[in-house]
Amino acid sequence: MQTSELLNNYNVDPRTWDEMYSSSTVREQYKGVVDFLRQMSIDELGKKEELAKRLFMSQGITFTVYSSGEGIEKIFPFDIIPRIITAAEWTYIEEGIRQRLKALNLFLKDVYNSQFILKDGVVPFEMIYSCPHFLREMHGFPVPHDIYVHIAGIDLIRDHDGTFYILEDNLRTPSGVSYMLENREITKRIFPDLIPTNNVRTVTEYPNILHRNLVSLSPRQTAHPNIVLLTPGIYNSAYFEHTTLARLMGVELVEGRDLVVDNHRVYMKTTSGLQQVDVIYRRVDDHFLDPLVFQPDSMLGVAGLMSAYRKGNVAIVNAVGNGVADDKAIYTYVPAMIRYYLNEEPILKNVPTYQLGNPEEREHVFANMNQMVVKKTNGSGGYGMLMGHTASDEEIDRYKEEILKDPRQYIAQPIISLSSAPCYMNGHLAPRRVDLRPYALCGPAGIEIVPGGLTRVALREGSLVVNSSQGGGSKDTWVLAG
Amino acid sequence: MLSRVADSLYWMSRYMERTDGILRMLRINYASSQDDIHEFSWKPVLQIFTYLEEDQVAAISRNTRAVLQYMVTDKENSNSVLNIVTLARENARGVQDHITKELWQCLNDFYHTIRNEQLVQGLYTDDPVSILDVLIRQGLLYYGITDITMARGEGYAFLNIGKFLERGTQSADILDIKFSDLEYDFTRTDTTWWRYLLLSISGYELYLKTYRSGFEARNVVELIVLNPDFPRSILYSVNRLQLHFQRLKDDLNREGYQKLDFMIGKIHSRVKYSTVDSILQQGLHGFLRSVKDELYEVGVAFNHHYFAYL
Numbered sequence A: 001m002q003t004s005e006l007l008n009n010y011n012v013d014p015r016t017w018d019e020m021y022s023s024s025t026v027r028e029q030y031k032g033v034v035d036f037l038r039q040m041s042i043d044e045l046g047k048k049e050e051l052a053k054r055l056f057m058s059q060g061i062t063f064t065v066y067s068s069g070e071g072i073e074k075i076f077p078f079d080i081i082p083r084i085i086t087a088a089e090w091t092y093i094e095e096g097i098r099q100r101l102k103a104l105n106l107f108l109k110d111v112y113n114s115q116f117i118l119k120d121g122v123v124p125f126e127m128i129y130s131c132p133h134f135l136r137e138m139h140g141f142p143v144p145h146d147i148y149v150h151i152a153g154i155d156l157i158r159d160h161d162g163t164f165y166i167l168e169d170n171l172r173t174p175s176g177v178s179y180m181l182e183n184r185e186i187t188k189r190i191f192p193d194l195i196p197t198n199n200v201r202t203v204t205e206y207p208n209i210l211h212r213n214l215v216s217l218s219p220r221q222t223a224h225p226n227i228v229l230l231t232p233g234i235y236n237s238a239y240f241e242h243t244t245l246a247r248l249m250g251v252e253l254v255e256g257r258d259l260v261v262d263n264h265r266v267y268m269k270t271t272s273g274l275q276q277v278d279v280i281y282r283r284v285d286d287h288f289l290d291p292l293v294f295q296p297d298s299m300l301g302v303a304g305l306m307s308a309y310r311k312g313n314v315a316i317v318n319a320v321g322n323g324v325a326d327d328k329a330i331y332t333y334v335p336a337m338i339r340y341y342l343n344e345e346p347i348l349k350n351v352p353t354y355q356l357g358n359p360e361e362r363e364h365v366f367a368n369m370n371q372m373v374v375k376k377t378n379g380s381g382g383y384g385m386l387m388g389h390t391a392s393d394e395e396i397d398r399y400k401e402e403i404l405k406d407p408r409q410y411i412a413q414p415i416i417s418l419s420s421a422p423c424y425m426n427g428h429l430a431p432r433r434v435d436l437r438p439y440a441l442c443g444p445a446g447i448e449i450v451p452g453g454l455t456r457v458a459l460r461e462g463s464l465v466v467n468s469s470q471g472g473g474s475k476d477t478w479v480l481a482g
Numbered sequence B: 001m002l003s004r005v006a007d008s009l010y011w012m013s014r015y016m017e018r019t020d021g022i023l024r025m026l027r028i029n030y031a032s033s034q035d036d037i038h039e040f041s042w043k044p045v046l047q048i049f050t051y052l053e054e055d056q057v058a059a060i061s062r063n064t065r066a067v068l069q070y071m072v073t074d075k076e077n078s079n080s081v082l083n084i085v086t087l088a089r090e091n092a093r094g095v096q097d098h099i100t101k102e103l104w105q106c107l108n109d110f111y112h113t114i115r116n117e118q119l120v121q122g123l124y125t126d127d128p129v130s131i132l133d134v135l136i137r138q139g140l141l142y143y144g145i146t147d148i149t150m151a152r153g154e155g156y157a158f159l160n161i162g163k164f165l166e167r168g169t170q171s172a173d174i175l176d177i178k179f180s181d182l183e184y185d186f187t188r189t190d191t192t193w194w195r196y197l198l199l200s201i202s203g204y205e206l207y208l209k210t211y212r213s214g215f216e217a218r219n220v221v222e223l224i225v226l227n228p229d230f231p232r233s234i235l236y237s238v239n240r241l242q243l244h245f246q247r248l249k250d251d252l253n254r255e256g257y258q259k260l261d262f263m264i265g266k267i268h269s270r271v272k273y274s275t276v277d278s279i280l281q282q283g284l285h286g287f288l289r290s291v292k293d294e295l296y297e298v299g300v301a302f303n304h305h306y307f308a309y310l
Helices: A002-010 A028-038 A040-057 A088-113 A126-130 A177-190 A206-216 A239-249 A305-310 A331-343 A359-367 A394-404 B003-035 B043-049 B052-059 B066-073 B079-096 B103-114 B119-126 B128-149 B154-181 B191-200 B206-210 B217-226 B236-247 B250-274 B276-282 B286-304
Strands: A062-067 A072-073 A080-086 A151-158 A164-172 A226-229 A252-254 A259-262 A267-271 A273-276 A279-282 A316-319 A372-376 A408-412 A420-425 A426-434 A440-444 A448-449 A456-457 A472-479
Touching: A002 A028, A028 A080, A040 A072, A040 A080, A040 A316, A062 A239, A062 A267, A080 A088, A080 A456, A088 A151, A088 A164, A088 A331, A088 A440, A088 A448, A088 B236, A126 A151, A126 A331, A164 A331, A177 A206, A177 A239, A177 A472, A206 A226, A206 A239, A206 A279, A206 A440, A226 A239, A239 A252, A252 A440, A259 A305, A267 A305, A267 B003, A279 A426, A305 A316, A359 B276, A394 B154, A394 B191, A394 B206, A408 B250, A420 A456, A426 A456, B003 B043, B003 B066, B003 B079, B003 B128, B003 B154, B003 B191, B043 B052, B052 B066, B052 B103, B066 B079, B079 B103, B154 B191, B154 B217, B154 B286, B191 B206, B206 B217, B217 B236, B236 B250, B250 B286, B276 B286
Parallel strands: A080 A472, A226 A252, A226 A279, A279 A316
Antiparallel strands: A062 A072, A151 A164, A151 A440, A259 A267, A267 A273, A372 A408, A420 A426, A440 A448, A456 A472
């Protein structure tokens, strides 16, 4: 059987936007790849998939699942068929994200200082003060260059007509960028010559831009500031990413126990004594950063870090307290922020969102539960989420009870179907739902978005949940040059 | 360099050196066990590389497959190849930004190889030498990649400090336990016995080239303790230890440097200015014991002056 026959079996759900097919003709941007695949047999494709797995395993691009005292290495599932974005689509996405990020940075500065947006009644006070990620410790303290969000991983999805929507803003410690980089490297190995012949833009600049931004944040005026990447350690599921980024930027990878604060300065413990640290790119959540200020039993942070931060002796990336801006309830107000701070119309749309803290909206949601997805406002990773169209009545009732205990902590959105893209599934190509997370970097020189990103894919047929913790995988993501 | 990183590099290297030592020892002793099935016992090997009690040693010392199982893949044995390769890899994983990508991949592959149950099964059902060879070769890759890709900086110094401390201790241990098995009876000239001892530390050929008069205990002691050109000798290990340590000289940690410089210099002199006669006069066991103790103290001092970060 030839691969071309496989393409004939590719059945797109008519209510879904497919990235490859438009009414059973191949879209322009996919033609190069489809022609290439047509020349291959299924056996060959199967071998490519095997090779990709082997490469991930041997390079240790894995996360460890610990069970009965023993670590088992797992690969984050990778689908070999790339996801392709056209130059025009990318320009639109880029502009939209840039606008959004600009507004979100202004919002964070405002909310931790003068709070004009609250006083003007655009965002209600109670929204902010009921958010567990709003940190009083950040109040009235000028962060370097007024940048709070240095790295954002904003999630986008596409509805049935191809319109892009913002699903969520990840402004704390967005992960996955190493997969953007590694997936590309794997594609280069498994499909030789395919990338150069398809005019794909490169993603390799990411670590350089990030490093340049980190250097520019150093509070000490020195040619070689000490920059560190703070990881929770080897047991963290994103540890591979932390090592990759540290290696690619040539910065020190540290754990909390490697650092110590003395007289409001942060030092790392080295073989030749203490060395002052200037910039910390942390991959540790706010609440674990400093046991003196936040969670007192945290072993991952550094005692006294917040005082050094507030004194301006060390820069922290992303800033502490960003969770107040990517809270799922505050998400609803982002379009209003864009209008308020920038006097512009939002380029990228929000998914319509109901606040369950609001009784009228809650009633509407409760009446239409089977068309809704309900999420916790501070949840992530697809945990604690209810997909109304697949949940049983008992599940829905139980979930409603949970909601009523603290409605502010929940939002609901109508189920958006997500676009589909071709995936290699046991010997044939099949459409699976995807989202897109581009990575935006914000430095003193402005906002830069590396042309690419992480495409997450729901590998189960019909599933709309792409989170890796819920059986999702990823794809190499191509942005084509104009 | 971060103290934690130095610590991890040092241990990664020690574990890999130990892995190599164990695997070679198993390979040669297996061959020996096939030569002399009645007399042969695994007791010395178990004494050198495990923490088993005497009765536990006695229980398996004549059961080759049981020894292989215990020393290669037993999860309960903290010094099994499986466990120490896992530890080496865990250490490497925590310092991936300080070792080359090739080196990390090599250790990662070693880990996946030793955990490949199908492959390792061959140790118990098939010819164990071919499996041990696969594992030894993986270790050789580690040495080669370290040599070719690692920058000659502080990290490299700690790698070598770990390696040669481990090697010196191992050679002293092997010599001590092998001779204690003979009850330090230096008159024994059984060729097979000497041959396997020398083969197990890759010194057989050098011995033949150096001494043409057959096997003599004095010569074996000289080769393993005092030959500066034999890469497994104690003197060679201490020479290298000193060389790599001296690259750490640094004004910022003067106290630690001076302390360790003194300790390493002392062992170095003790070994270098010994002769076979002076060693035998002192008693081989006593001499080896004090060398091992001092090497151990050096390890403790590194912990204190260079790796203390907790």
